[in-house]
Amino acid sequence: MSIIQTDRWLKEYGDQPVKLCENLITYFKKGKAVDIYQHLASFGMYKPSIFTRKDEIQQFIKANHWSTVKKLFESIRKKWNGPDIPIIILPLNERNAQLMKENGKAGLAFKDKLFLFLPREIGALEIKALLVHEYHHVCRLNQISKKEEEMTLLDVIILEGLAEYAVKEICGESYNANWISYYSEEKLEKWWKTIIFPNKDVKEQDPEYNNLLYGRSGYPKMLGYCVGAHIINKCIDKKKEKLSNVERMDSLEILKWLT
Structure with missing residues (x-):
């Protein structure tokens, strides 16, 4: 499954992240779009104020992080012989000063999916570091016998x-x-x-x-x-x-x- 083309979602619902999260309900199997959005936003997903202008949406799409992540993921997955899971790339909340100062990027890993929250401008090696960290979580969660809620x-x-x-x-x-x-x-x-x-x-x-x-x-x-x-x-x-x-x-x- 790998890289989900969320650029299509951003073109249509970039200024409506809750509406955009309706596309994610299938990955969570239950829950409402607003609950999914609030959960993702607490880990770094962008807020509506980030993309109030269409040119900002276009800047993120033009950066084509999807292509970069695809190449990196293929290499890392092969190295670790890890699972093929959906990777969902969404804009980072760049208005969060502390988040930008600390890391300038964020992620969220589950046993069966992975989220990357990226700024419009970020180097490939910074993306690689985030992907390595989050995908290592995925691999470990699939190695251990505990359910996520039991950890x-x-x-x-x-x-x-x-x-x-x-x-x-x-x-x-x-x-x-x-x-x-x-x-x-x-x-x-x-x-x-x-x-x-x-x-x-x-x-x-x-x-x-x-x-x-x-x-x-x-x-x-x-x-x-x-x-x-x-x-x-x-x-x-x-x-x-x-x-x-x-x-x-x-x-x-x-x-x-x-x-």
């Missing part, structure tokens, strides 16, 4: 840590997310032991889940993500193990092996 905080931070290590291996450290270097190893080790480990079994339904994962309500910024990267770095760099071996392990296996 714990530990599962998710390891998922993120593995994906960023894959970016480092394939694209180089300069293409890692900014949060990868927020804190020292000493701080991360301390927070792992005192904050994350005691809450490792928390699930998304718990109010504390997002606070711990993203670093809200007084927790350090991007706490879960940063600790996840720290765990994987310890497994691979300090233990001299290969990513290809670690990424096949269940989260609890990694935890036992780490200690």
Whole structure:
């Protein structure tokens, strides 16, 4: 299935993202277009104010990110022998100053589909780094036996840590997310032991889940993500193990092996 030609949707409904999301109902099997849009917008999808002018829509379409992603995906999928899933490319919310400062791009991965939220102007290597990160999620979700709704905080931070290590291996450290270097190893080790480990079994339904994962309500910024990267770095760099071996392990296996 691979790359979905969302340029056709943008030509028709570029200034009506909720209407555009009616095309996505089939990929979610249930839910309303407005609910799908709100969920995607929370991860970086554009808002109506971005495309109030037709020339802005045309700029995004003219960039032809679909062609770039197609070539990159074919190469990455072959390398990892991963699943063929629909990749849905949509404009990024470029009015979100924090989002632009942090990464300038965003994505959202599921076991059976992948979303890329891209700005009008972005280099191919930046797209590759995002695709590597998000598609690694897809591959891992298809390797482990847990359903997405059953995943714990530990599962998710390891998922993120593995994906960023894959970016480092394939694209180089300069293409890692900014949060990868927020804190020292000493701080991360301390927070792992005192904050994350005691809450490792928390699930998304718990109010504390997002606070711990993203670093809200007084927790350090991007706490879960940063600790996840720290765990994987310890497994691979300090233990001299290969990513290809670690990424096949269940989260609890990694935890036992780490200690």
